[in-house]
Amino acid sequence: MADAMLVTIVDDDESVRESVPELVRKFGFRVRAFTSAHEFLASDCVDETKCLILDVAMPGMSGPDLQRELASRGQRIPIIFLTGQRDPDLRRQLLADGAAECLFKPFSAAALREALNSALGVI
Amino acid sequence: MPQSTCSNANPTALEWRESEPESQCEACGSAALEGVRVPAILSALKRHETLLAEIERISSTGGFCWHAATGRMTCTEEVYRIFELEATVPVTLQLMGTRIHPEDLPLLDDMRERASAQASGFEYQLRLCTETVKYLQLSARRSEAADNDPLYIGAIQDVTRRRLSEEALGKVRCELTRLARVSSLGALTASIAHEVNQPLTGIMTNASTCLEMLGTDPPDLYGARETARRTIRDTERACEVIARLRALFGKWGGKTESVDLNAAAREVIALSLTELHRRRVMLCTELTEDLPLVTGDRVQLQQVILNLLLNAVEAMSAVEDRPRHLVVRTELDATDRACLSVQDTGVGFDPQEAQRLFEAFYTTKSGGMGIGLSVSQSIVESHDGRLWAELNTGPGATFAFSVPVRGNECRTHSPGRAHTLADSGQIMRGG
Numbered sequence: 001m002a003d004a005m006l007v008t009i010v011d012d013d014e015s016v017r018e019s020v021p022e023l024v025r026k027f028g029f030r031v032r033a034f035t036s037a038h039e040f041l042a043s044d045c046v047d048e049t050k051c052l053i054l055d056v057a058m059p060g061m062s063g064p065d066l067q068r069e070l071a072s073r074g075q076r077i078p079i080i081f082l083t084g085q086r087d088p089d090l091r092r093q094l095l096a097d098g099a100a101e102c103l104f105k106p107f108s109a110a111a112l113r114e115a116l117n118s119a120l121g122v123i
Numbered sequence: 124m125p126q127s128t129c130s131n132a133n134p135t136a137l138e139w140r141e142s143e144p145e146s147q148c149e150a151c152g153s154a155a156l157e158g159v160r161v162p163a164i165l166s167a168l169k170r171h172e173t174l175l176a177e178i179e180r181i182s183s184t185g186g187f188c189w190h191a192a193t194g195r196m197t198c199t200e201e202v203y204r205i206f207e208l209e210a211t212v213p214v215t216l217q218l219m220g221t222r223i224h225p226e227d228l229p230l231l232d233d234m235r236e237r238a239s240a241q242a243s244g245f246e247y248q249l250r251l252c253t254e255t256v257k258y259l260q261l262s263a264r265r266s267e268a269a270d271n272d273p274l275y276i277g278a279i280q281d282v283t284r285r286r287l288s289e290e291a292l293g294k295v296r297c298e299l300t301r302l303a304r305v306s307s308l309g310a311l312t313a314s315i316a317h318e319v320n321q322p323l324t325g326i327m328t329n330a331s332t333c334l335e336m337l338g339t340d341p342p343d344l345y346g347a348r349e350t351a352r353r354t355i356r357d358t359e360r361a362c363e364v365i366a367r368l369r370a371l372f373g374k375w376g377g378k379t380e381s382v383d384l385n386a387a388a389r390e391v392i393a394l395s396l397t398e399l400h401r402r403r404v405m406l407c408t409e410l411t412e413d414l415p416l417v418t419g420d421r422v423q424l425q426q427v428i429l430n431l432l433l434n435a436v437e438a439m440s441a442v443e444d445r446p447r448h449l450v451v452r453t454e455l456d457a458t459d460r461a462c463l464s465v466q467d468t469g470v471g472f473d474p475q476e477a478q479r480l481f482e483a484f485y486t487t488k489s490g491g492m493g494i495g496l497s498v499s500q501s502i503v504e505s506h507d508g509r510l511w512a513e514l515n516t517g518p519g520a521t522f523a524f525s526v527p528v529r530g531n532e533c534r535t536h537s538p539g540r541a542h543t544l545a546d547s548g549q550i551m552r553g554g
Contacts, residue, residue, distance in 0.1 A: 015325030015357045022350060023328050026335040057317060059400045082324070084317030084397070105320040109331030 005120060006048050009033040010040050010066065011055035011082065016105075020053060020082075020112075027113055037061035041069070049077050051100070051119050053112075056083040056090070067097060078119035082107070176200055183281035189216070189263070191238035192272040205281050207253045224250035241265065241273055248282075258286040303498040307429050314398035318364045325357035367394055370422065381416040381529055382424055384453050384461050391428045392451065395436075399449065402436050409452040415528035417461050419506045424526075427502050427510070430495040431465040431522045438469025438520065445518060456525055460508070464523035471520045472512065480512055499524070 007029040011017050021031040032049075034040040038061055052070075056063040063081055070077060081094050081102040091102040100119035103111055116122075176199075179185060185202030189195075198214050206222050208214065220231055227249045237245050244264040251257040263277025308315075333350040336343040367390055388410065399406050417424075432451070439447040450466040472480060481500045496510075503510040508526035515521055 013321040013324075015322050015353075015360060016328075018353060019325045019328035019332065019350070019357070022346075023332040023335070026332055057397060057401050059405075062400075062403075084320035084324075086316065105317075106323040106327040108327065109335070112328075 004028055004030045005050040006030045006032065006045060007051045007053060007116065008040060008045060008049040009053040010035075010037055010058075010063070011053075012036060012058045013055065016055065016082070023109055023112065024053070024116070027116060029116070037063070037066040037069070040066070046070075046075060046077075051116060052077045052079045054079050054081055056081055056094070056102075057085070064094065064097070067094075067099065071098070080112075080115045080119055180204075183284075185279045187214075187263075187277055187279065188266075189238075189275045189277070190272050191235070191275060202279055205257065205259065205279060206251065222251050222253055224252050224256070226250070238273060238275060244275075255283075257281055257283045303430065303495050304426060307426070307433055307495065311394060311398060311429075311433075314395060314401070315364075315368060317397040317401075318394065319361060322357040322361040322364070326354050326361070329354040329357065364394075370425075378420050378422070379418060380421060382419050382421045383414070383416055384424070384463055385410040385412075385414055387421055387425050388428050388451055388453060388463060391425050391432060395429065395432055398433075399436065402440060402447070404436055404439060404447045404449050407448065407450045409450060411452075411454045414453050414455060414461055415530075417506070417526045418529045419526065420502075423502045424506070427499040427524060428463065428465075430499045431463075431524075434495060434522065435465050435467035435469060438467050438471070440469075442469060442518075448519075455528070458525075459528060460525040461528050462523055462525040464521050466515065466519065466521040468515075468517070468519040471514050471518065474514065477512065481510070496522075 007024050009017065009020050009024070009031065011020070011033075012035055017033045017035065021033045024031050029051075032043070032045050034043065036058060040046065052066075054063040054066060061069070063079075063083075067079055070079075078100040079098075081091075081099050082105055083090065083102060084105045086104050091104075094102045101115040103115060179199060179201035183201070183205070185199045185205055187196060187198035187202055194215060196214050196216065200210075202208075202214065203210055206214075206219060208218065208222075212218065216231055216235070220228060223231065227247075230247050230249060234245055234247065242265065244262070246260075246262040249259045249261060251259060258281070260280045260282045261277060263275040266274040266276050329350040333347045333354070336347040336350065370390065388408070392406065392408065396406075428451075432449075435449055439449070445468055448466075448468045450464075452464045452466065454462050454464075456462045481496050500510045503524045503526065506526045508524055510522070510524040512520055512522045
């Protein structure tokens with residue numbers, strides 16, 4: 001597993017932060033989870049992260065805020081957004097801004113696997 | 124009121140119908156009227172009578188005199204009309220009792236008791252079971268004239284029309300409140316969907332992980348058990364959200380209970396949190412510990428808190444040049460009332476329009492109906508409380524309400540309840 005790619009999850013919700021990493025690990029990736037965008041930016045795994053699974057609505061810095069911040073730093077990490085709001089306009093906007101995928105919560109394991117594979121180009 | 128020239132305690136200018144029909148005013152004999160043209164006086168009296176009878180009709184108010192000890196009663200024509208009694212029958216409390224709604228009959232006994240205790244006065248709201256139900260307001264004061272046989276002079280007003288319009292108003296207010304709830308539910312839809320979708324995501328993902336773990340060879344039983352456990356916990360979380368929703372938007376109305384304003388505020392905040400995050404609002408709560416309980420309808424009070432919260436969020440939606448700060452505070456004010464305030468850093472309001480803030484359908488928002496604050500005010504007032512708004516020294520406004528704490532509340536006026544006129548002449552409300 002030492003060579004497995006690192007997938008990072010940023011979500012302020014505990015249920016998501018506990019369940020999603022476990023599943024992603026089952027898919028064969030290494031996983032780190034953070035409660036906020038700031039926590040992730042302050043960590044040592046920004047450079048190493050191959051794919052970011054990112055909640056849209058978070059207190060403080062939101063998911064799209066982090067997306068912009070990373071872009072301004074020149075960090076091109078593929079982002080899979082997660083959102084509890086079933087808003088097709090929001091999804092369209094996020095994809096237009098460069099997101100790899102946007103999944104509406106709750107999503108199936110298959111949908112997440114597919115999103116990860118396509119984001120990482122490992123189909 | 125024209126003064127009577129008679130020494131009799133009865134105000135004779137009114138046409139009293141005596142229960143002892145032959146009772147007369149002795150002073151109206153010849154001596155007092157010597158040298159005066161009797162027909163002129165009689166016609167003047169007649170004019171007064173007609174005038175007063177007309178006033179009685181217009182105001183739906185009849186007068187009565189009641190000798191409490193002997194039970195002798197005299198009353199004006201309007202009383203007969205209100206009680207729908209035959210003009211020739213002498214009126215007694217007993218006869219009145221045959222028209223009074225059975226549930227209100229104990230009030231007549233109460234009146235007798237008070238009179239025998241020489242109360243200085245009394246006030247009742249009664250219902251009559253005549254052809255249609257009538258609502259009456261009866262008030263009387265003891266006349267200083269009599270000692271052993273206390274004489275009460277009073278008025279009975281038919282307040283049915285007022286009552287019916289009050290009821291109609293109450294219904295409209297109820298509808299408005301319902302509308303306000305529906306609209307605040309609408310405003311929270313995204314927040315609620317988010318709150319429910321979080322644990323659902325946990326449930327779905329945990330169940331998938333569990334299957335993955337059982338599908339490996341050998342199966343990861345320990346891991347599967349853990350994820351199953353987490354599935355149960357997330358389900359419980361989803362149930363809690365639904366329970367909070369039901370508490371806030373479920374059945375309500377007229378339920379009086381002890382309410383912890385802090386707990387009520389916390390529940391509302393929990394449901395609105397995502398909405399606050401979504402709108403980039405930084406929330407700070409300053410809830411005073413040991414805040415005494417208040418008496419009221421918890422759901423209604425939470426509706427007020429929610430309205431104030433949503434209002435504050437809306438007021439800050441256009442603010443981009445400063446932080447969107449929201450402070451929810453509870454405290455005991457100087458007059459020992461529980462006070463909850465919601466302070467924002469929003470656009471504030473025009474002080475000249477301050478009076479109109481609480482008017483129904485007054486709104487400065489494009490999407491608002493302008494009923495939230497008006498409904499909130501009527502809810503707070505029904506809790507004997509006060510709702511107000513003030514501009515902050517810095518940017519934004521503070522909306523707050525205060526309600527009496529439990530044990531200090533003054534009971535509200537309700538029909539069929541007896542009121543006593545205290546010796547000071549003020550009406551003491553109680554029941």
